[in-house]
Amino acid sequence: MMVKKNHSFHLVDQSPWPVTASIGALTLTSGLVKWFHSMNMELMILGIIILIITSYQWWRDVSRESTFQGLHTFNVVSGMKWGMILFIVSEIFFFLSFFWAFFHSSLSPSVEIGLLWPPLGVMPFNPFQIPLLNTIVLLSSGVTVTWTHHSIIENNFSQANLSLVMTLMLGVYFTSLQGLEYWEANFNISDAVYGATFFMATGFHGLHVIIGTTFLLICLMRMNEAHFSSSHHFGFEAAAWYWHFVDVVWLFLYMNIYWWGS
Numbered sequence: 001m002m003v004k005k006n007h008s009f010h011l012v013d014q015s016p017w018p019v020t021a022s023i024g025a026l027t028l029t030s031g032l033v034k035w036f037h038s039m040n041m042e043l044m045i046l047g048i049i050i051l052i053i054t055s056y057q058w059w060r061d062v063s064r065e066s067t068f069q070g071l072h073t074f075n076v077v078s079g080m081k082w083g084m085i086l087f088i089v090s091e092i093f094f095f096l097s098f099f100w101a102f103f104h105s106s107l108s109p110s111v112e113i114g115l116l117w118p119p120l121g122v123m124p125f126n127p128f129q130i131p132l133l134n135t136i137v138l139l140s141s142g143v144t145v146t147w148t149h150h151s152i153i154e155n156n157f158s159q160a161n162l163s164l165v166m167t168l169m170l171g172v173y174f175t176s177l178q179g180l181e182y183w184e185a186n187f188n189i190s191d192a193v194y195g196a197t198f199f200m201a202t203g204f205h206g207l208h209v210i211i212g213t214t215f216l217l218i219c220l221m222r223m224n225e226a227h228f229s230s231s232h233h234f235g236f237e238a239a240a241w242y243w244h245f246v247d248v249v250w251l252f253l254y255m256n257i258y259w260w261g262s
Contacts, residue, residue: 010065010076017058024050059218066235067227077234084238088245091208095249098201099256105193106261112192117261119192124262130181131258134174135250138209141170142247145216145240155230157223164220167243171213178206198257205253208246215239 024047031044066072072080106117113119125131144167151160182199189199219236222228228236 009079010071010073012065015058015061017054017061020050020054021058024048024054063222063227063235066232067222072232072234077232080234080238084241088241091245095201095204095252098197098204099252101193102197102201102257102261105197110193113194118194122187122191122194124194124198125181125185125258127254127258127262130177131254134177134181135254137170137174137177138247138250141167141174142244144170145243149236149240152223152228152233152236153230157228160223161220164216164223168213168216168220171209171216175206175209175213178202178209198261201253201257205246205249208249212239212243212246215242 026047027050028044028047031041031047035041035044105113109115109117109119118124144163147163148160148167151157151163187195187198189195189203216239219228219239222235
C-alpha cells in the first residue's frame with residue numbers, strides 16, 4: 001500500500017544501523033582500554049570492523065534515499081545543512097576544550113612542572129620543519145576541495161574528479177607526515193601536561209583528517225557513479241565544510257601549540 005506524504009520532510013524508515021553503530025563504538029572504546037592496559041588489540045579490532053561494516057551500510061542507505069528515492073527535497077536538504085552546521089559548532093567546542101587546557105597550563109605553569117613551559121626535559125618540535133610543511137599541505141587541500149566544489153557547480157565533472165583526487169592525496173600525505181612526526185617525537189602523551197595536551201589536540205585533529213579523507217573518498221565514489229548534479233550535491237558540500245573546519249583548526253594548532261607553545 002502506497003502511503004501518501006503531505007509534507008516535504010523526510011521521516012526516516014526504521015534502521016538497525018544506529019544500534020549496531022552504538023555497539024561498535026562501545027566495543028571500540030572498551031577495546032582501547034583493554035589495549036592500553038593489557039596490550040591486547042583483539043576487542044579494539046572487532047569494534048573497528050563493526051563500525052566499518054555499519055558505516056558502509058548506513059551510507060549506502062542514505063545514498064539510496066537521496067539519489068534514487070528522491071527523499072532529500074530542498075526542505076530536507078536545508079534541515080541537513082543546519083544539522084551539519086550545528087555538528088561543526090559542537091566540534092569547535094570540542095577542540096576549544098583542548099586549547100583551554102593548553103593555555104591554562106602554559107600561561108601559568110605549575111610548580112609540579114618546574115614553573116617552566118615547555119617542562120624541563122621536553123624538546124618541542126621545530127615549527128618550521130614538518131609542522132610548516134603540513135600547514136602548506138592542508139591549506140593546499142583546502143584550495144583543491146574548493147576547486148572541486150566549483151567544478152561540480154559548473155557541471156565539469158572531469159575537473160571535479162581530478163581536484164578531488166588531489167585533495168585525497170594531500171590528506172593522505174598530511175596523515176603520513178603526522179605519523180612520521182609522532183614516530184620521531186622525543187616525548188610522549190605521559191610526559192607531563194605538555195605531552196598530554198599536545199597529543200590530545202594534534203591526535204584528535206589527525207583523527208578528524210582521517211575521517212574527512214574518508215568522507216571525501218565516499219564523495220569521489222559517489223561522483224563517479226553520477227550521484228551528484230550541479231544543484232543537488234549536499235553530500236559533497238558537507239564533506240567540504242568539514243574539511244575547511246579541519247583546515248582552520250590546524251591553523252590554530254600550528255600558531256598556538258607548535259609555534260607559540262614551543
